[in-house]
Amino acid sequence: MDQSHIRNFSIIAHIDHGKSTLADRILQLTETVSARDMRDQMLDSMELERERGITIKAQAVRVHWKGHELNLIDTPGHVDFTYEVSRSLQACEGALLVVDAAQGIEAQTLANAYLAIENNLEIVPVVNKIDLPQADPDGAAAEVADLIGDDPGNVLRISAKTGQGVDAVLDAIIARIPTPTGEPDASPRALIFDSSYDQYRGVVAFVRVVDGVFRPREHLRAMALGTRFEAQEIGFMSPAMRPVQELQAGEVGYVITGLKDVSELRVGDTLTAEKRAASAPLPGYKDVKPMVFAGLFPTDSDDYPELRDALEKLKLNDAALFYEPETSQALGFGFRCGFLGLLHMEIVRERLEREFDLDLLVTAPNVAYRVKPLNEEWVEVHTPADLPDAFDEVEEPYIKASIIVPKEFVGAVMELNNDRRGKFDHLEYLSEQRVHLTYELPLAEIVLDYYDQLKSRTRGYASFDYDLAGFRPGNLARVDILVGGEPVDALSLILHRDFAYERGKALVEKLREEIPRQMFDVAIQAAVGARIIARETVKARRKDVLAKCYGGDITRKRKLLEKQKAGKKRMKQVGGVEVPQEAFLAVLNLNDVAKR
Amino acid sequence: MRDGARHLYVHLPFCASRCGYCDFVTVVGHADLHQAYVDALLGELAFEQHLLAPELESIYLGGGTPTLTAPAELERLLAALPPAHEVTVEANPETVTPSLAALLSRNGVDRVSIGAQSFNTALLDVLDRRARPDDVRLAMQRLRDAGIDNRSLDLIYGIPGQTPADLARDLDEALGLEPEHISAYELEAKPGTRFTHAHGAELLRQADELESYIEHVVERLTAAGYRWYETANFCRRSDRAGGRDLRTRHNLGYWLGHDYLGLGVGAVSTIENRRWRNAPSIHRYVAAHSRGARPDRELEVLSASDRATERVMLGLRLDEPLPLADLGDVVDGAALDRLAQGGLAVHREASVTLTPRGRLLGGGVTARLLA
Numbered sequence: 001m002d003q004s005h006i007r008n009f010s011i012i013a014h015i016d017h018g019k020s021t022l023a024d025r026i027l028q029l030t031e032t033v034s035a036r037d038m039r040d041q042m043l044d045s046m047e048l049e050r051e052r053g054i055t056i057k058a059q060a061v062r063v064h065w066k067g068h069e070l071n072l073i074d075t076p077g078h079v080d081f082t083y084e085v086s087r088s089l090q091a092c093e094g095a096l097l098v099v100d101a102a103q104g105i106e107a108q109t110l111a112n113a114y115l116a117i118e119n120n121l122e123i124v125p126v127v128n129k130i131d132l133p134q135a136d137p138d139g140a141a142a143e144v145a146d147l148i149g150d151d152p153g154n155v156l157r158i159s160a161k162t163g164q165g166v167d168a169v170l171d172a173i174i175a176r177i178p179t180p181t182g183e184p185d186a187s188p189r190a191l192i193f194d195s196s197y198d199q200y201r202g203v204v205a206f207v208r209v210v211d212g213v214f215r216p217r218e219h220l221r222a223m224a225l226g227t228r229f230e231a232q233e234i235g236f237m238s239p240a241m242r243p244v245q246e247l248q249a250g251e252v253g254y255v256i257t258g259l260k261d262v263s264e265l266r267v268g269d270t271l272t273a274e275k276r277a278a279s280a281p282l283p284g285y286k287d288v289k290p291m292v293f294a295g296l297f298p299t300d301s302d303d304y305p306e307l308r309d310a311l312e313k314l315k316l317n318d319a320a321l322f323y324e325p326e327t328s329q330a331l332g333f334g335f336r337c338g339f340l341g342l343l344h345m346e347i348v349r350e351r352l353e354r355e356f357d358l359d360l361l362v363t364a365p366n367v368a369y370r371v372k373p374l375n376e377e378w379v380e381v382h383t384p385a386d387l388p389d390a391f392d393e394v395e396e397p398y399i400k401a402s403i404i405v406p407k408e409f410v411g412a413v414m415e416l417n418n419d420r421r422g423k424f425d426h427l428e429y430l431s432e433q434r435v436h437l438t439y440e441l442p443l444a445e446i447v448l449d450y451y452d453q454l455k456s457r458t459r460g461y462a463s464f465d466y467d468l469a470g471f472r473p474g475n476l477a478r479v480d481i482l483v484g485g486e487p488v489d490a491l492s493l494i495l496h497r498d499f500a501y502e503r504g505k506a507l508v509e510k511l512r513e514e515i516p517r518q519m520f521d522v523a524i525q526a527a528v529g530a531r532i533i534a535r536e537t538v539k540a541r542r543k544d545v546l547a548k549c550y551g552g553d554i555t556r557k558r559k560l561l562e563k564q565k566a567g568k569k570r571m572k573q574v575g576g577v578e579v580p581q582e583a584f585l586a587v588l589n590l591n592d593v594a595k596r
Numbered sequence: 597m598r599d600g601a602r603h604l605y606v607h608l609p610f611c612a613s614r615c616g617y618c619d620f621v622t623v624v625g626h627a628d629l630h631q632a633y634v635d636a637l638l639g640e641l642a643f644e645q646h647l648l649a650p651e652l653e654s655i656y657l658g659g660g661t662p663t664l665t666a667p668a669e670l671e672r673l674l675a676a677l678p679p680a681h682e683v684t685v686e687a688n689p690e691t692v693t694p695s696l697a698a699l700l701s702r703n704g705v706d707r708v709s710i711g712a713q714s715f716n717t718a719l720l721d722v723l724d725r726r727a728r729p730d731d732v733r734l735a736m737q738r739l740r741d742a743g744i745d746n747r748s749l750d751l752i753y754g755i756p757g758q759t760p761a762d763l764a765r766d767l768d769e770a771l772g773l774e775p776e777h778i779s780a781y782e783l784e785a786k787p788g789t790r791f792t793h794a795h796g797a798e799l800l801r802q803a804d805e806l807e808s809y810i811e812h813v814v815e816r817l818t819a820a821g822y823r824w825y826e827t828a829n830f831c832r833r834s835d836r837a838g839g840r841d842l843r844t845r846h847n848l849g850y851w852l853g854h855d856y857l858g859l860g861v862g863a864v865s866t867i868e869n870r871r872w873r874n875a876p877s878i879h880r881y882v883a884a885h886s887r888g889a890r891p892d893r894e895l896e897v898l899s900a901s902d903r904a905t906e907r908v909m910l911g912l913r914l915d916e917p918l919p920l921a922d923l924g925d926v927v928d929g930a931a932l933d934r935l936a937q938g939g940l941a942v943h944r945e946a947s948v949t950l951t952p953r954g955r956l957l958g959g960g961v962t963a964r965l966l967a
Binding site for chain 1: 605620779781782783784807808810811827828847849850851856858862863864866871873896902905906909910913934938940955956957958959960961962963964966
């Protein structure tokens with residue numbers, strides 16, 4: 001189709017503000033899906049996505065409206081996928097900014113709206129849920145208009161649930177969003193904005209054709225990674241796959257690559273044809289790196305092979321997931337996994353537990369560190385125990401946090417952020433009631449329980465989002481926990497020196513409660529390098545012997561002994577100390593840690 | 597069959613009342629059953645006679661309260677039993693009258709174990725014991741008068757409410773009576789018993805303090821010239837007993853892994869690789885005899901490693917070296933080395949002996965030693 005009749009757009013919305021419902025209405029109204037086939041949240045194809053009300057994987061769907069071809073590019077809704085969001089936005093010329101008429105703007109809306117503005121997208125503001133009794137369409141419209149510098153009169157007011165005003169949205173897309181402006185006759189270039197893995201057809205790339213034309217059976221190349229393959233099929237989704245003979249400049253569609261590994265094709269890369277290759281890729285490709293790491297261990301060590309297979313399968317659809325085998329004294333065999341962020345970690349964990357029926361222990365997460373060991377080159381460290389004792393410098397990742405709260409909670413948020421080594425950046429009133437705060441914070445300070453703390457200190461009113469802001473030097477140290485004089489690898493932490501004593505002491509106290517008394521005194525210590533910063537002792541038992549044993553009860557006592565023996569076998573030996581697995585779990589388990 | 601069992605146990609279940617902490621097979625009342633029960637015991641002995649060695653090392657009449665058995669029946673039983681080098685009868689203090697002492701003495705009993713438990717009347721009440729401290733003193737005297745000069749006192753410590761000072765007084769009282777032998781048991785509050793129900797909370801509160809009681813017991817008794825020869829058992833050292841070895845030969849038989857035959861309700865026998873326990877019902881026991889049948893019993897077959905495990909479990913309760921030669925591979929050598937390094941065991945040539953601290957931690961030590 002002629003580019004002048006094409007519109008490519010995304011929907012930007014906070015969780016629960018109605019993005020998926022609006023998408024459903026659009027599919028219905030344009031008769032893309034018949035009423036008979038329609039089901040709720042049509043585009044969120046994974047079970048988990050529907051339940052959590054979020055979309056993990058972007059997809060594109062083509063609809064027709066009044067002689068135009070509209071491509072809706074669905075964006076992932078969360079902070080951890082900022083880069084994917086930015087690529088999806090780059091594939092569009094415009095975006096619907098959907099705001100709940102009762103809730104107003106949230107931090108996430110703000111972050112994605114800024115992303116859209118940065119990508120020069122035309123923003124069509126929409127206030128949704130005007131049918132709700134507590135709706136304040138005027139208030140919400142004023143906030144949105146103020147945010148994007150538009151007139152409140154231009155803000156569309158709809159109810160995606162009832163369908164009220166949705167046709168006006170479609171009209172506005174055609175009227176307000178610019179047409180694509182690629183070169184139809186140039187060498188072909190297409191932006192990969194998402195990919196997924198199909199077990200029969202291999203990797204499927206979702207692309208926005210910027211210049212030229214793509215055809216099936218052509219040899220293609222991903223320009224940044226250099227991956228080559230033959231396009232087995234090209235087409236668009238409506239929402240089912242529809243093969244075509246051509247995808248032209250301005251159009252959105254899919255390419256079936258036949259590749260077996262999603263990591264061979266990265267979001268943000270540019271596809272071109274081998275024989276008509278473009279000279280330069282599209283701008284903006286970035287290699288996204290995991291920033292949050294945690295150990296995943298099967299609760300039952302016999303499940304290790306199942307966990308390995310499950311991670312392999314997940315990785316097929318999630319190029320951002322990183323994992324490598326890890327062996328821990330305390331927890332046995334498992335994997336060190338890297339995630340884009342906390343939500344990404346939660347999603348992976350839930351999918352492993354739900355789709356693969358695994359019982360997992362997830363250790364408290366840590367961030368990636370960059371360290372320059374003495375007289376050596378910089379390296380990245382993903383496990384606290386790997387931080388060398390001596391180094392020239394160490395850096396940790398920082399984020400730029402964006403927090404929106406009612407004004408009465410500003411003090412509480414500031415206090416929390418100060419406790420977390422935050423550096424105040426900016427404060428702005430969005431309205432008379434609501435304040436937008438920005439802070440710089442070490443990522444390490446938010447990976448554990450920051451979000452929970454923020455929610456509880458603001459009675460649930462705060463909304464929070466963040467952007468990575470790069471690595472910065474930190475006054476950091478590795479705290480080791482020693483049991484019976486031997487360090488327990490899995491319990492090492494990297495902490496700001498000011499917090500080392502406090503956290504070390506807390507951990508050591510917790511462990512003392514959890515380790516049963518033994519035949520010898522057991523020292524539990526926290527150390528920074530060779531310096532012991534906290535110590536507790538589990539006092540030795542003084543007596544552990546049966547009061548009596550005669551001819552009548554030998555069998556019973558022998559069975560008791562055998563039980564005791566079996567119990568010992570389940571203990572982990574650390575420094576000659578028998579430590580029940582539960583003791584490690586108590587200090588390591590993410591949930592428990594977060595609760596403290 | 598090798599040479600036959602050299603140890604015979606006879607269970608006499610009759611009691612005047614049941615003590616709250618007791619978990620033995622006992623029968624309260626039923627004076628009418630004494631005769632039939634002794635008949636049945638002798639019937640069972642006739643059935644199993646062939647399992648006994650020609651010469652017995654020990655006979656032990658336990659209970660229950662054996663001395664509560666009707667004197668005529670007790671005498672009939674004792675007279676019918678084969679002779680042995682050591683014949684022990686358990687007695688409650690209040691049952692030891694001059695005539696009972698004489699009865700025991702003339703029927704070959706040379707050792708009596710008296711269930712004193714404590715010399716503190718309040719603590720005796722907690723235990724539901726009927727005897728008073730003076731009963732114990734009298735019983736000791738009457739036994740000596742009757743010529744029985746191997747007298748053992750049973751003590752219980754760790755009684756709910758018992759302070760360290762109470763324990764020290766009990767030990768002093770016991771030592772004042774100059775018994776040849778003392779058995780001192782920490783009270784075991786078995787889950788589900790009436791006693792645990794009533795006193796469990798107090799015991800839990802005392803738990804930390806109670807840990808040290810066994811140390812007090814060992815210190816006090818060894819200082820008074822007693823040999824701590826088994827975890828809970830002490831006898832006057834032979835150099836203070838005219839060269840006599842006052843350890844119980846009968847119980848040593850258990851701790852050294854010897855075979856033994858047990859008669860009566862709930863009695864256990866272990867002969868080679870077979871262990872059986874008679875059913876606990878006195879009525880069925882007596883009824884089986886009147887049918888001319890063996891009593892109901894539960895059989896357990898012991899593997900070589902079961903018996904080796906038991907040798908370690910029981911042998912390590914003693915103050916003498918446990919030979920490792922016959923134990924196959926049930927002992928974990930690396931664990932033994934660790935325990936030796938930690939000062940809990942001494943590994944010498946082909947034997948292992950626990951140090952005093954090792955003996956106090958004998959349960960944990962044994963669990964680690966067993967591979």
